[in-house]
Amino acid sequence: MRRAKRRSYLFNWDGSDCLALIKERPSEDDLLRQVFEPLEDSGVDTLVYMQGVGNFAEYRSKLLPLAGEARDYRFNSVSSYKRYANAKHFLDNGMDPLAIVVRGARERKLDVFFSFRLNDIHDHWPDCVDFLPRFKLEHPEWLHPKEYFPDFHGRTEITTALDYSVKEVRDFRLRIIREVLENYEFDGLELDFMRSPFYFHWDKGLGSAYMLTDFVSAVRDMLDEIGGRRGAYLELAVRVCTTVTGSGMAGFDVAAWAKRGYIDHVIAGTGGLNIDTRGYMELLQGTGVSFYPCLYGDYERIASSDAVMRGTAELLLTDRPDGIYAFNIYPSGPHRRELVRQIGNLSALQGLDKTYIVDLDYDYILTREEWRYSIHLPITLGETERESLTIPVRAGEELASRTVPEHAAIRLKVWIKDMTADDVIRFRWNGGRLEEAGTEPVAEQFAQHWLTWELRPSMIRYVNELSIQLVERNKHLKSYAPAIVQRVNLELAYH
Structure with a gap:
């Protein structure tokens, strides 16, 4: 019997960016203010917290190093350096950024999930090469063979995506997840498949889905084992493609995951407006699994206006999903913090200026495959x-x-x-x-x-x-x- 809570407003905070946004040599209070002040009186009931993009650790770990290890901790930007330097400052002084945030959530009566990026490839781009982990250099056989993935602008070479048809890759990712969940008392885990949806050769996702289903099943067993020792039920959320069809093509058999009781929450989207909310809700009907469309912060290529965010939030909530999931909002300024209070439900959006936009070909090549199914x-x-x-x-x-x-x-x-x-x-x-x-x-x-x-x-x-x-x-x-x-x-x- 599934025991997941009914949630209505999930907020994904990029903890790596939080470390870059606060001052150097920060205190615990500096981090707590950065993470939690924007969420006060916002209606957010669940903090979804990402730390380390799945490829390095900004917390105590025996499996992953700090960012920059593969480049001998030499950085090409101050933001990458601050992620490393502030995480190291905390750890060297007997503090742990992840433990600080979990404790902060408890004190504020917020539930908190760990967000694990299954296949982040920021390290593909030259300006993010600092994110390249040593394990990708040591195990080239874990990566996709050099190939070109089709997109609307020709062919794009992606060389740092992990190949999930390789069992050693799946086993390594499971060990990382276990380490985090055993060391920190999270209420649940988000498997973020949308960072980024190249898990198999670009045209082999449909036939390879059984491998990811096996992986999700193993995660569910792990959560039950660890939660059983703690006397708690640990929830499992997955973030998948904008459309049901797109998820299937990527190798995400959401229907099987839901019907077999592996998952508790489905989140869809990472930059597209045309989220198939009705299709997902029909797919999940009778399973007890909740559905949340993803409200993304960059529909206009960078930092969408507040009016666009409000209009998009209203569109996503119109089909009456279980709630909404906010991603890449970055509520650092006062007006952006007010926006966080507005986008969580339809009633809060009434009487406010809104702009409704037609979906844009967002400049993030990893989502274009699923966008073939809608006008943009x-x-x-x-x-x-x-x-x-x-x-x-x-x-x-x-x-x-x-x-x-x-x-x-x-x-x-x-x-x-x-x-x-x-x-x-x-x-x-x-x-x-x-x-x-x-x-x-x-x-x-x-x-x-x-x-x-x-x-x-x-x-x-x-x-x-x-x-x-x-x-x-x-x-x-x-x-x-x-x-x-x-x-x-x-x-x-x-x-």
Whole structure:
């Protein structure tokens, strides 16, 4: 009989980044303030805490070293250095960052999960080479053979992803998980499969899923063993792909994990808006497993605006999942801390400015495979005589229910990259023609402009259709600079 708690608001705090954000030679209070002050009175009931990206330890460990070991602790950025230096400062002075956070959560009556990244490959990029662990250098046979993974921009070489078809890899990861759970009294564990979803050859996930199912089963047995000694039930959460189909292709048999009682919570997504909440909830029906869509902090490539975060949170909660999971929010400033209090439930979002955006091709190559199953921007326009490009634009229920007050402003904004006055483009909204648009500059973009239209509440549905037909492209640009639908925003403003 599953004994997991019903949770509503899970907040993932990147503990490695917390070490980089606090001052050098910090005190325990410095770390506690960084982690917990943003969560006060926020409604967060579960802290999901990541430390060491799964490849190095910022806690006491016999299995993993501190960051930078493979480079003899020489760093190419101050942020990487501070992760190392502050973790070492704590440990050298008889303190343990992970123990400090677990104790801090207990004192604040917050449950805390350890978030373990199964396959983080930040070490692939030159600016994060400090994260490369020695075990990847010592065991090249543990890594994917040099190959190219397909994405929308051609082929991308990934060379530091662990190959989970290798049993030694799975066994090593299990030992790391065991060490953490035996040394620290967490309430549960998150297996973060979305950092990053290359576990097998890019086209072999479906046929290799049994290996990850075996792995998840072993983790469940471990949690029951350790929890049994403590007299506690340790919960297991998994973070998987945006869509059920995408998870299957990656090798994540979520249905089997749920039906066999291995898991307690499913979290979906890492940067895509089109999370298949209804598909997952149908898949999990009758299993007792909870579902949470992931609210990501960087939908606009870096630090999305508060209005976009509120609009996206409302969209994710509209299908009534069990709750929400916040990731990469980084609530360091006062306004961002207020945002943390707003995004946890629908009622807190009422009456606030929101922006609903169409999914962007986020510049994180490891998620693109699953994005093949939904429309996302940018999209290149081709000249057509009769047909148009149709883009679905979702609106939150506050706007779609047409209960917004008269003084609220509703605007549609479309950015057609490199559009000129000589382009002939027709726009329709839910079948009705949109007349002449206003314009405003696109921030930080030279010679680029938004097209804007004021809309009435009666023109809004839950899912709207924006049709764009390029009748004729500027003859001076058409061969070398296509017209591209770069962004589509639907704004609700109260002030």
